[in-house]
Every structure is written in structure tokens, then in C-alpha cells.
Amino acid sequence: xxxxxxxxxxxxxxxxxxPEAIVATLAQDGTxxxxxxxxxxxxxxxxxxxxxLISAFxxxxxxLVRGVPAGHEMVAAEWLxxxxxxxxxxxxxxxxxxxxxxxxxxxTVAGDxxxxxxxxxxxxxxxxxxxxxxxxxx
Numbered sequence: 001x002x003x004x005x006x007x008x009x010x011x012x013x014x015x016x017x018x019p020e021a022i023v024a025t026l027a028q029d030g031t032x033x034x035x036x037x038x039x040x041x042x043x044x045x046x047x048x049x050x051x052x053l054i055s056a057f058x059x060x061x062x063x064l065v066r067g068v069p070a071g072h073e074m075v076a077a078e079w080l081x082x083x084x085x086x087x088x089x090x091x092x093x094x095x096x097x098x099x100x101x102x103x104x105x106x107x108t109v110a111g112d113x114x115x116x117x118x119x120x121x122x123x124x125x126x127x128x129x130x131x132x133x134x135x136x137x138x
Contacts (some may be wrong), residue, residue: 003109007067007075009073010107010114014062014089019050027113034119056094057083070106078094085130092132
């Protein structure tokens, strides 16, 4: 299985909206991290994190805009997360607003599993699309 095939399987798991399927794409010691995850997550912590996101955006989907192998064991993936905030998110009530959030993941691949995912997106864009106020603190 190529690194791109493993990456596509990972995005398919997110699109299934099944936290356990997402966790299953990672190697036993595999980790996931993004700007809001509070650090690297794995196993049950990742399942809970993904479950919270799916509860907040029950129609959550990731469009893989572009995936590029970056060496034998890495994939750089540009994506667009779409969804409607119809459940509580980050302690706030649902806004009912839809988001189309661009981002990128850098995935390391170990065999047919993900060794690590480091995701990047603009948190301000997400907050603005949800119609929430951004408070900048020093």
C-alpha cells in the first residue's frame, strides 16, 4: 500500500464519522495533533476528540483537495473541512452556521498505518465562519 493510499484511507475514516475508524488508521503509537487538540493525541483521547468534533458537526466531511507524496513515508495533504455546527462546540451552543475551513495535514506513514498527523488551519477563520467573536489577548 502506498503512502497516498494510507492517507486516503485516513480521510475516508474521517468521512465515515466514526471515531474508532479514525483511531484504527493510526499505528499503535501513532499520534494526531492540530491547533486545537492541546498537543498530540492517540487512542482513546483521539477517539474522544474526534467524537466531539463529529457531535458539533454531524455532517462533517473532508475534501482532499490535493495530496502529494513527500518522500517515501510522508504525505502533504491539502483539505477542506465542511460541516454545519448543529451541536455544542468548544463549550459554546451550536451556531447553526456552516463552515468551509481550508487546512493541511502532514502525515507520516508506517507500513499501512499512520505514524503521525500534524494538522494546520487558521483558528480565526473557523471562529469567524461560526459567527463568533475573536478576542485577542496578549
